[in-house]
Amino acid sequence: MYLFRKQPEKRGGARLRRNPANRPSDHFKPGPAVRIPKLSSTCRSIREDLGLSRAEARDRTGLSDGYLFEIERGKHVPSLEALEKLIAGYRLNLMQARHLRELRAPAEDLLPTAKLRECLTANDVLMSHLQGLEQRRVLGAYIDPMWNVLACNDSCRAALPGLEETAESIPAWLYSPTAKTIVIEWEREAAHAAAVLKAIFGRYRASEQVRDLMRRLRPNRDANRLWGPSTNVAYGRDASNPLHWRHPSTGQPNSYIMTVSEVNQTQNVLLVTALRRPYCGPTIV
Secondary structure (H helix, E strand, C coil), X not given: CCCCCCCCCEECCEECCCCHHHCCHHHCCCCCCCCCCCHHHHHHHHXXXXXXXXXXXXXXXXXXXXXXXXXXXXCCCCCHHHHHHHHHHCCCCHHHHHHHHHHHCCXXXXXXXXXXXXXXXXXXXXXXXXXXXXXXCEEEEEECCCCEEEEECHHHHHHCCCHHHHCCEHHHHHCXXXXXXXXXXXXXXXXXXXXXXXHHHHHCCCCHHHHHHHHHHCCCHHHHHHHCCCCCCCCCCCCCCCEEEECCCCCCEEEEEEEEEECCCCCCCEEEEEEEECCCCCCCC
């Protein structure tokens, strides 16, 4: 007696692949890279970015393989002493070190954006300051730590056309098609924004604002592409590093010196100003 193996059914002349591993690669859909940072996954990403095995990481940090494994799996929160050994062993820069310390600490509270906007717009002194900036031709905006615009002057609004379509979120605007036509060196600026957002997400990771912005950015291919491969984080922007912007109407390039400062009268409110300077950016073809 002969035994015959039943052949897989065919559709359109091609055999169905029963093993998912044998399916064509175009069936693979990677998950979104934009996510709230965790101490465990961040420690693992940094080690892997350095090209270190756990044994090599052990030699650098003085922490055992098992202890490093437990940290990276989220099974154990490192002591402050152990975290400092890890920071020193991996030779992290100041911003990466700060990020890990903030991820180990409890998440900071963040007032709702609507509440901050209500309090701010009721403050006549702060709102008058925006108009004073406008008269001096300085772009000005009050933002929360998530870079949601609470109030801004006309010059700032004109420089960010379509901001209202992103619910007044500067990060969401930056990853929009409109921003690509206006922001010179868009790729560099968008990568810097991803580094800034990682730090912000880590610091305020329990807030609804973080979850809301994450949901906005996750469908965006550029946000995921720039977020995923890098372990860089950033806090603020160096004033010596100007922004380069096209005028939305004329296309004329301009450079801006941007500063961010805390507003003493209110909690969780920052003042962003941008002073226009003669264009000093890359050659535009």
